[in-house]
Amino acid sequence: MKASLNWTKEYVNLEGIPVQEIIDKLTMSGLEVEDFVNQQEIYKDFVVGLVTSKEKHPNADKLSLCKVNTGSEELIVVCGAANVASGQKIVFAPVGTIIPLSGMKLGRAKIRGVESFGMICSEAELGLGNDASGIMVIDKKLKEGTPFSKALGFDDVILEIAITPNRPDALSHIGIARDLAAIFNRELKYPELKIDEAKDEAKNYASIEILDTKNCPRYSSRIIRNVTVKESPEWLKSKLTKIGLRPINNIVDVTNFVMNELGQPLHAFNLDQLSGRKIIVKSTKEKMKFTTLDSKDRELPSGTLMICDGEKEVAIAGVMGGENSEVTSETKNILLESAHFNPSHIRKVSKALGLNSDASYRFERTVDPNNTDYAVNRASMLIAEVSGGEILKGLIDVYPEKIKEKEVQLRFARVKKVLGYEIPKESINKILNKLGLKTILQSQDEIRLQVPTYRPDLEREVDLIEEVARIYGYDQIPAVPKITITLEKKYDESVFTDEIREIATGLGLYEILNNPLIDERSASFDGRPIKILNPQSVDMAYLRTSLIPGGLIVAANNINKGEKNLSFFEIGNIFNKISENEINSFEDFIEERRLLFILTGKERKKKWNSTEKVVDFFLLKGLVDSFITKFSLDNVLNDSYYHSGNRNFAYYFTKNLKEKVIGLGGKVSKDVLKQYDIDQDVYCFELYLEELKEIQQRKKFYSLPIKFPKVVRDFAFILDKYITYEELINFIKAEGSNLLNNVKLFDLFENESIGNDKKSMAFSLEYQAKDRTLTEDEVEKEFLHLIKLIEKKFNAKLRGI
Amino acid sequence: MLTKEIQHVKEESEKDFSSVDNPKELEELRIKYLGRNGILVQLFEELKKVPKEDKPAVGKNLNELRNLLTEKYNLLKTDLEKTDDTSEEKIDLTLPGTIRTIGSKHIIIQTLDEIKSIFKGMGFSVFEGPELESDYNNFEALNFPPNHPARDMQDTFFVSEKFLLRTHTSPVQIRVMERFKPPVRAIMPGVCYRNEAINPRSYCVFHQVEGLYIDTDVTFAELKGTLVSFAKQFYMDDLKYRFRPSFFPFTEPSAEMDITCFICKGKGCRICKNTGWIEILGCGMVDPNVFNYVGYDSEKYTGYAFGMGIERTALLKYGIDDIRKFYENDLRFLKQF
Numbered sequence A: 001m002k003a004s005l006n007w008t009k010e011y012v013n014l015e016g017i018p019v020q021e022i023i024d025k026l027t028m029s030g031l032e033v034e035d036f037v038n039q040q041e042i043y044k045d046f047v048v049g050l051v052t053s054k055e056k057h058p059n060a061d062k063l064s065l066c067k068v069n070t071g072s073e074e075l076i077v078v079c080g081a082a083n084v085a086s087g088q089k090i091v092f093a094p095v096g097t098i099i100p101l102s103g104m105k106l107g108r109a110k111i112r113g114v115e116s117f118g119m120i121c122s123e124a125e126l127g128l129g130n131d132a133s134g135i136m137v138i139d140k141k142l143k144e145g146t147p148f149s150k151a152l153g154f155d156d157v158i159l160e161i162a163i164t165p166n167r168p169d170a171l172s173h174i175g176i177a178r179d180l181a182a183i184f185n186r187e188l189k190y191p192e193l194k195i196d197e198a199k200d201e202a203k204n205y206a207s208i209e210i211l212d213t214k215n216c217p218r219y220s221s222r223i224i225r226n227v228t229v230k231e232s233p234e235w236l237k238s239k240l241t242k243i244g245l246r247p248i249n250n251i252v253d254v255t256n257f258v259m260n261e262l263g264q265p266l267h268a269f270n271l272d273q274l275s276g277r278k279i280i281v282k283s284t285k286e287k288m289k290f291t292t293l294d295s296k297d298r299e300l301p302s303g304t305l306m307i308c309d310g311e312k313e314v315a316i317a318g319v320m321g322g323e324n325s326e327v328t329s330e331t332k333n334i335l336l337e338s339a340h341f342n343p344s345h346i347r348k349v350s351k352a353l354g355l356n357s358d359a360s361y362r363f364e365r366t367v368d369p370n371n372t373d374y375a376v377n378r379a380s381m382l383i384a385e386v387s388g389g390e391i392l393k394g395l396i397d398v399y400p401e402k403i404k405e406k407e408v409q410l411r412f413a414r415v416k417k418v419l420g421y422e423i424p425k426e427s428i429n430k431i432l433n434k435l436g437l438k439t440i441l442q443s444q445d446e447i448r449l450q451v452p453t454y455r456p457d458l459e460r461e462v463d464l465i466e467e468v469a470r471i472y473g474y475d476q477i478p479a480v481p482k483i484t485i486t487l488e489k490k491y492d493e494s495v496f497t498d499e500i501r502e503i504a505t506g507l508g509l510y511e512i513l514n515n516p517l518i519d520e521r522s523a524s525f526d527g528r529p530i531k532i533l534n535p536q537s538v539d540m541a542y543l544r545t546s547l548i549p550g551g552l553i554v555a556a557n558n559i560n561k562g563e564k565n566l567s568f569f570e571i572g573n574i575f576n577k578i579s580e581n582e583i584n585s586f587e588d589f590i591e592e593r594r595l596l597f598i599l600t601g602k603e604r605k606k607k608w609n610s611t612e613k614v615v616d617f618f619l620l621k622g623l624v625d626s627f628i629t630k631f632s633l634d635n636v637l638n639d640s641y642y643h644s645g646n647r648n649f650a651y652y653f654t655k656n657l658k659e660k661v662i663g664l665g666g667k668v669s670k671d672v673l674k675q676y677d678i679d680q681d682v683y684c685f686e687l688y689l690e691e692l693k694e695i696q697q698r699k700k701f702y703s704l705p706i707k708f709p710k711v712v713r714d715f716a717f718i719l720d721k722y723i724t725y726e727e728l729i730n731f732i733k734a735e736g737s738n739l740l741n742n743v744k745l746f747d748l749f750e751n752e753s754i755g756n757d758k759k760s761m762a763f764s765l766e767y768q769a770k771d772r773t774l775t776e777d778e779v780e781k782e783f784l785h786l787i788k789l790i791e792k793k794f795n796a797k798l799r800g801i
Numbered sequence B: 001m002l003t004k005e006i007q008h009v010k011e012e013s014e015k016d017f018s019s020v021d022n023p024k025e026l027e028e029l030r031i032k033y034l035g036r037n038g039i040l041v042q043l044f045e046e047l048k049k050v051p052k053e054d055k056p057a058v059g060k061n062l063n064e065l066r067n068l069l070t071e072k073y074n075l076l077k078t079d080l081e082k083t084d085d086t087s088e089e090k091i092d093l094t095l096p097g098t099i100r101t102i103g104s105k106h107i108i109i110q111t112l113d114e115i116k117s118i119f120k121g122m123g124f125s126v127f128e129g130p131e132l133e134s135d136y137n138n139f140e141a142l143n144f145p146p147n148h149p150a151r152d153m154q155d156t157f158f159v160s161e162k163f164l165l166r167t168h169t170s171p172v173q174i175r176v177m178e179r180f181k182p183p184v185r186a187i188m189p190g191v192c193y194r195n196e197a198i199n200p201r202s203y204c205v206f207h208q209v210e211g212l213y214i215d216t217d218v219t220f221a222e223l224k225g226t227l228v229s230f231a232k233q234f235y236m237d238d239l240k241y242r243f244r245p246s247f248f249p250f251t252e253p254s255a256e257m258d259i260t261c262f263i264c265k266g267k268g269c270r271i272c273k274n275t276g277w278i279e280i281l282g283c284g285m286v287d288p289n290v291f292n293y294v295g296y297d298s299e300k301y302t303g304y305a306f307g308m309g310i311e312r313t314a315l316l317k318y319g320i321d322d323i324r325k326f327y328e329n330d331l332r333f334l335k336q337f
């Protein structure tokens, strides 16, 4: 909310307090001053000037040479505005002035060959409005040389205050003044009401009826007759302009003024347009169309609270008035509305219509129901003053059931228990009283207070504790120098992923983090994606079902930037729908954590002492196996299953645990790569961490290394090409005696010399016994036996030993 | 007589040893002095003939000579062997070494790790929770009434009327409190989502760490002490701070913690919007309504909660100019951390 400090000072005397201190204290008591403009500061160099002559610029048609009397001297100024004329009083910026619009210092400049010693300013250049079409011409009566800020009242400080949703009372100058009164211990003064009423009674000219008292508990109104709708006086226009509001006419301006003064939104109806001179407040029974005063047609849902006259709707209650009853320059008689509406209803309507007005903003945060009469009186008084109208006798005030002030009890001991600091009882009392709470009972240990209805946020003891603390000052409460560590059982649920990250980085991978919100095609990679009801864009309309698409996007982006050799990992959650229904419970979907490895390009570039190595399937497979080994899962997860291509992969493999797939990946298919505009091979693997977490063996036990020597034997076979490594190795492991401790493939080749449908595989076998040194004979016997078995089983030919 | 001889051998050996410059000569000297029939052995033979009363003194001298010679020999031997190696094979030792690539954790995760370790040191547990949450856990149980303007503070992505992408890690508070009885002292890191315009200062996905401590005597003063200690460990030891009243539906009283802007040292700059202060976290005393939702006795227990955005924290700490860079995953960016 924008607030003027000078305006605020009309309700609280802040004499002797520096501006900066006011700003700091406001921020430190919860009304955060996000920004401010000190006009005295920014306008300090501008003065009133008199244009004494105007001539054409010798070298430019659109420029003129003006002589400006600045009060102390006469200067030549080059001016580009068409509206400049001799005899005008203008705002003059001498050389060296910082121009608010640009923030630049004005220098002495030669413009088309003529030197200019200053600038005649437009509203826009002064930061006062958007009008940059011409210079700002000011009142002739102002004397040249007078400081501009003094001459036109721009000696204010404009505050931009962030008001939290719990503080509707502070959406007004009086509310801000009330906090300042409490902070600086000063008196708060409400504006005095002086109403001259006409003899005629208002109730003879209009009637008010509330049919929906739940959504409209109170409607206060006054009638003002014979107004002259015209431009507002300077003081009123200036107040509104300063806080960023555009003056419209004297009637509307007063309602805006009072809303910003007291926080009560008001609406002025053209009484002569109200059929039957009636106001009926009721909710719509069905959908309808309505034209608001901004000339827009709105579709209203049924159940919208409306202000109606004898036959039609004239305003959307608390949100915006209708075009059909708007105050125009012809309006003579007005009915002024000052009502209280149900906050959550106004919010619902405003949301449904996508229509946010200054009024709805305040109503949905709660406006004081017990101040509608004061506000309508205040506004009537001002309207009479600025429009010459007369106020009819009596307030028409429909308030069937008064909303009462709450009473809240505050125990002094509780203040200390929550804050950890004892605030003196007198301070507690004083602060709360200054904020408008009435002490109705007081004892040694506690006080009972009546809370004004403009503070709907103060309902409980703890709310009052906050009030006391924020005004007393959070900084007065010391930070404790020590804490006690409680000894309940400690947990760290992130240990598991932390460990994975350590291993993955150790394996040379860089971690990436992706946005889980992706487009529909990417989201459909591996399951049934969940749709976002209100996405920002189609690119982020679904939740990912796999980490792979995100990884591919990252790979594509890096490749485009020239980084073609990539090894990444990501840990993140994926989401899958498991029921057809809308998501109404945690049983309708699955959220689970996955780990992605993604490799592409060269694993190793050519170096002076080594050759390059391009990423291939076996590098991916080895990476997965290294991870599993390091993660102590090797004796659970030694099952791999190999598959030819599918939609996503050219070929892939899975890691399984008892029939259940807990990891899958391989070479990404050409089709998928094309989707992501990648033209190099990419290998990736995704591990399902929820399952891994369950089977990971936390405890490792030391096992004694075998101290007896190994005996190593090698053999090579020529066998049929289609016999897989896995078939052979499983056979060797199964049949190769219990002394066989380790088998490794160390050579593989295919060559015409051994036949086109043949291949040669060479293995190294380690024999070892736990309890003795093996004899050569013993090993030889086992070794030769195994060779025979292999020859027989696979029709293999021994090539060498 | 023998003493003189010892002195003479000592002098001669010094000359001999100082002129040696290859292993072969050294070996010859070893044989000459220390060999099986070398000078030392001969001198020890002589020692037998020395009168009994002189024996200890002469023997001592002789021992010293033996030690001296052995030492000299050993020293030269290692020296000469070294020189010998290089002379055999000349390697350009300035050639580049073979690098083993070590990857790195994402900077957001590293920042999170640092925060976690500070709080673990202060006795906090670490809990996690789902990102796709119920409206109840994310809002209602945290005292955001339905249809209340407080909900506007957090623009939300919905997947249904009752389920949404969590807008903060605070729902994990509810889960932890439903699971344990006080004392509860925990931090809760995780991914959150907000339906906000994407620009250099905000992104629709971010990480947050939530903190919670509930016991019988937890106070605002302790909240301040704990967070000040954290900020000093995480940012810098001599920082200035302030706690500013604020509003969160699930805490009362609520505050935001600011520290001196470390770009301008408090003078005012673009980063701190000329205030000299930078907001680092939100916090407050747990609202009794939240206790009522999870079934804690709000008269008996008090507690505090706090939360901070990791991206924002990392932006500040590492001087990164655009929050979107965290999710671009540019290798040149990732490799810097």
Ligand SMILES: [Zn+2]
Residues within 6 Å of the ligand: B261, B262, B263, B264, B265, B266, B267, B268, B269, B270, B271, B272, B273, B274, B276, B277
């Ligand atoms: Zn700064």
